[in-house]
Amino acid sequence: MTSVANLLLEGSLPRLEVRLLLQAVLQCSLTTLISAPERRLDDTEIARFQALRARRQRGEPMAYLLGEREFYGLSFLTTPAVLIPRPETEGLVDWGLESSAPPESLHCLDLGTGSGALALSLQYHRPHWQVSATDHSAAALDLAKKNAARLLPPAGPVLRWYQGDWFEALPEGETFDLIVSNPPYIAAADPHLDRGDLRFEPRQALTAGPNGTEDLARIIVQAPLWLKPGGRLRVEHGYDQGEFCRSCFLRAGFTQISTRTDLAGLERLTGGQWP
Known part of the structure; x- marks a missing residue:
């Protein structure tokens, strides 16, 4: 049988990735893994590790192989039905949390929630808020609800989930103090895809x-219909779309329009306030 030490030294993948795959296969912590390098895998464990290793060698994301990804200090279940939560999107949570300080209550909306990363991060840190979330994908909403069950206390706040295309998913007459969204923003022919x-x-x-x-x-054009007076909209966008977004906010009638950069100094988030 093959040992943990042998697999860590084989070199077919970076050692960190091998460690993570082994932790998933053996269902153990990193401390347990590295403290027992002589641990031998049985045939079932070897077969599972080899299958995960082959998928990783073909380029499949680690988040899908492991089934989870950390975002804003929380661990989110992640499947190919949703985008992988990324560090740059954490800036949208930071900006959203600045909208009020506890104990002020807000009605918040996450448009296109995916795994629920934005909605649940905001709800986790502001349990007194009323948070709603939409997504066009039923599979995405199912995953977001599973993440809510894992991350929020049983007797805690209850998010409202709506399936549909952006604002069309919402009940008529709903209005919000804060809307956040990380929508699709890559050009259809972009080679990075x-x-x-x-x-x-x-x-x-x-x-x-x-x-x-x-x-x-x-989203920017329709948001005023769903914002309370003084409500705010925050969106994530591509590094070269800041000027476009600011123009859209201005034409839509927003005030206090501003753009924030990521750690690399690239424009990634733009927001404004409805008068």
């Missing part, structure tokens, strides 16, 4: 028309 993790992620959650701006424009 055929590289790296993007090859395996749901295409409909990545692309939005020839320029990647169709959903951003739609």
Whole structure:
């Protein structure tokens, strides 16, 4: 039988990735794994490890292989039905949390929630808020609900989930103090779609028309119908779409329009306030 030490030294994948795959196969912590390098895998465990290793060698994202990804300090179940939560989107949570300080209550909406990363991160840190979330995909909403059951206390806040296309999913008459969204913003012909993790992620959650701006424009134009006076809209966008988004916010009648950059200094988040 093959030992943990042998697999860590084989070199077919980076050692960190091998460790993570072994932890998934053996259902153990990193401390347990490295403290018992002589641990031998049985035939079933070897077969499972080899299957995961082969998938990783073909480029499949680690988040899908492991079934989870950390986002804003929380561990989210992640499947090919949803985008993989990414660090740059954490800035949207930071900005959203700045909208009020406890104990002020807000009605918040996450448009296109996917795994629920934005909605649940906001709800986790602001349990007194009323948070709603939408997604066009039933599979995505099912996963988001599972994440809610894992991450929120049983007697805690209850999110409202709506299936449908952006604002069309919402009941008539709903209004919000804060709307956040990380919509598709990659151009349909962008060559990056055929590289790296993007090859395996749901295409409909990545692309939005020839320029990647169709959903951003739609959300910004329609948001005033769903915002309370003084309500705020925050969106994530591509590094080269800041000027486009600011123009959309201005034409839609927003005030206090601003853009935030990521750690690399690239424009990634734009928001405004409804008068």
